[in-house]
Amino acid sequence: MKPRSLMFTLYGEYIQHYGGEIWIGSLIKLMSHFGISESSSRGATLRMVQQGYFNARKIGNKSYYSLTNKGKRSMLDGVSRVYSVRSVKWDGYWRILTYSVPEEKRELRNQIRKDLSWTGFGMISPSTWATPNPLEKQVMELIMEHGLEDYVILFTSSSIVSHDNEEIVRRGWNLEEIGIAYEGFIEEYRKKYEILKDRAWNNELTDEECFIERTELVHEYRKFLFLDPNFPVDLLPENWSGARARELFYNIHQLLSIPAIRYFESVFEQASDGEVVSDRNRAINPFINMM
Structure with missing residues (x-):
């Protein structure tokens, strides 16, 4: 397991239900069960802070870590998709995104491709991505986060004239x-x-x-x-x-x-300066209210 990915799993499965903050010593011990050394855990934690995913604070000589808003979005998106209902009916609309990002911003172009793929979009033609899922809000947040408003168009359509739905699915996935x-x-x-x-x-x-x-x-x-x-x-x-x-x-x-x-x-181990409100039932059964 890669340390960063394991950390998101631990926060999503356990830590978020116990106040969302953990002592680094506890985190190191939990990660040690999966072959991650103390030095690797500390290094990964520091990188998560530098990349804007973790908040860090000290109480005495102990360090505690919680997810930033950016980190929570990444974690909660994954959790909701793992545990959410899967048997929903289609509303009949395709969400279609097209983009034209200049070459000098190719790093952003690569990032939006990764983000679209992660959310379930499929590329149905060059620079054109689609999904049948209602992800408009999530995608608009992504567009604004990367400052891509001038380069992207997102729209919905109840039909694609040139191809039937089965062909669109084959093209994208x-x-x-x-x-x-x-x-x-x-x-x-x-x-x-x-x-x-x-x-x-x-x-x-x-x-x-x-x-x-x-x-x-x-x-x-x-x-x-x-x-x-x-x-x-x-x-x-x-x-x-x-x-x-x-x-x-x-x-x-x-x-x-x-x-x-x-x-x-x-x-x-929770921080000593406050009472942690835990949701043990949700930690045991995250499928509650999602099935």
């Missing part, structure tokens, strides 16, 4: 390839689920193991955010493997959640 990736996840984690169920039934799983397994599960499943555009059910193939992978993810997640949270709470 490789659902077959994504489906194969989901099948790989299912094959690996179905076997793991059976083993974990047996061990849980026999009281052989420790809280620490459950924390590690839950965190690795979420970290692996989050990779599909970079692949799966999260289409409305109307545009997906029949017997979509993504739906079966999600059900398996939910079952394993809930099997591990309570002991995983107990372990996190045993390591987590």
Whole structure:
């Protein structure tokens, strides 16, 4: 696991539900379970501060870290997509974005391509991206954040005259390839689920193991955010493997959640200058109000 990606997983899964701030010592211990050394954890934390994702503050000789607004947007976007409802009906509108960014701003052009891909847009022709999902607000925030108002046009359309919806999907996304990736996840984690169920039934799983397994599960499943555009059910193939992978993810997640949270709470140290209001139920079951 890369330290930055793991940090976003830890904040999204655990820390945000306990006040959103953690002592660096606790963070280092949590990350050590995944092969991240103390020096790597400290270095990654410093880079997150420099890049505007972390706030840092000291109390005595201890340092505490929380997400900035920029960091929260990145974290919450990923969390909402992991745990949100997936079986929504399409409203029939394509959101289409075109851009013409000058060569001297090519770094911004590359960044907006990455951001559009992350949010689920697909490139249907050069400099033209589309999605069937209602992401207008999110994309406008992205445009303003990068100062691209003069170079981008975002509009909606209920139909694309030259191509039918199936052809647009084929142009922008490789659902077959994504489906194969989901099948790989299912094959690996179905076997793991059976083993974990047996061990849980026999009281052989420790809280620490459950924390590690839950965190690795979420970290692996989050990779599909970079692949799966999260289409409305109307545009997906029949017997979509993504739906079966999600059900398996939910079952394993809930099997591990309570002991995983107990372990996190045993390591987590809050700041001494205030009372942390925790939402333990949401930490145990982030699917609440999202299913």
